[in-house]
Amino acid sequence: MATTEFGRAVRRWRDRVSPEAAGLPVGGHRRAAGLRREELALLAGISVDYVTRLEQGRADNPSVQVVEALGRALRLSGAEREHLFGAAGLVPPGRGTVPGYITPGVQRMLDRLTGTPVAVFDAAWTLLLANPLYSALMGEWHGKDRNAVWRNFLGSGTRARHTAESRRTLEASQVAGLRATSIRYPADQGVRRLIAELRDGSDRFAELWDSGSVEQHEVAHKTIDHPQVGAVALDCDVLAVAGSDLRIMIYTTEPDSPDAEKLALLAVLGTQALTG
Structure with a gap:
């Protein structure tokens, strides 16, 4: 059965990925060099129970999103990714x-x-992958909150500090970016559903969408209000990956600044939290 081969493939590839390679802290006694089920679940954004059922062939019909997330977490090549989908x-x-x-x-x-x-986002601003320090800085997002547009209009929001003006600018930029993505990928049902949910659930989104604005503005400096280390001022750069339409978001601070010290402290706190 396809599900049996799927489970064997996930287990086989899980065993070859070391936690160090996946950016995870290594602690305690490990019986194998590869990822634990708990670690794979964390990286893929799904439950440990679901990973277990998939590997044991007790879960049928994983979604495209789940298979894609597992492929990223397992660091599959193009051919291996095609095999997992098949x-x-x-x-x-x-x-x-x-x-x-x-x-x-x-x-x-x-x-x-x-x-x-x-962190790496797709063209619709859905989070695909975040390194541990990004998660420690910004928090972990699950479900629909993994999409930045949905999160800011309908979800839990963000730790980034905003004025009324900067929030309006962010909203206009996100709507314009999502409009451009919907034009480039007219057959993507996920993007169409996202837009429909946002229009139905947010009057502000519907207003911006109906205005037809295509102007975009990238915020290059942000202040993150972190619950443990306080306010951290960072430069935010978004890099586009040619050929794959990915967005890589990178936060940096001035070297030897108080903000750099806070970021270094956060790296330690984040690692401790993950280990615990």
């Missing part, structure tokens, strides 16, 4: 849909930025 009885997302595949080159770049908060 084992799940699915066709890998192709042209006309928002890309969600993180290339090995982008993954290696993230591996080298352990002291910098970095």
Whole structure:
């Protein structure tokens, strides 16, 4: 059965990914060098029970989103990703849909930025991958909150500090960006559902969407109000990955500044929290 091969493939590839390679802290006695189920679940944003049922062939029909998330967490090559989709009885997302595949080159770049908060978003601003320091700085998001547009209009919001003017600017930028993505990927049903939910649930989003604005403005400096280390001022740069339409968000601070010290402290606190 496809589900049996799917489970075997997930287990096989989980065993070959070390926690160090995935950016996770290593602590305690480990029976194997690979990822634990709990670690794979954390990286993929799904429950440990679901990972267990998938590996044991007791869960049928994993969604495209789940398979894509597992493929990213397991650091699969293009051919391995296609195999995993095939084992799940699915066709890998192709042209006309928002890309969600993180290339090995982008993954290696993230591996080298352990002291910098970095996250990767797709063209619809759904979080695909965040390194531990980014999660420690911004918090962890689950479900629909993983999409930045949904989160800011309908969800839990963000730790980033905003004035009324900066929030209006952010909202206009996000709507304009989502409009551009919907034009580039007209066949993507997920993007269409996201837009419909936002229009139904947020009068502000509907107003901006109906205005037809295409102007975008990138905020280059942010203050993050962190519950443990307080306010941290950072520069925020968003890099576009040619060919895959990914957005890499990178936060940096002035060297040897109080904000850099807070970020270094946060790296320790975040690691302790993950280990605990």
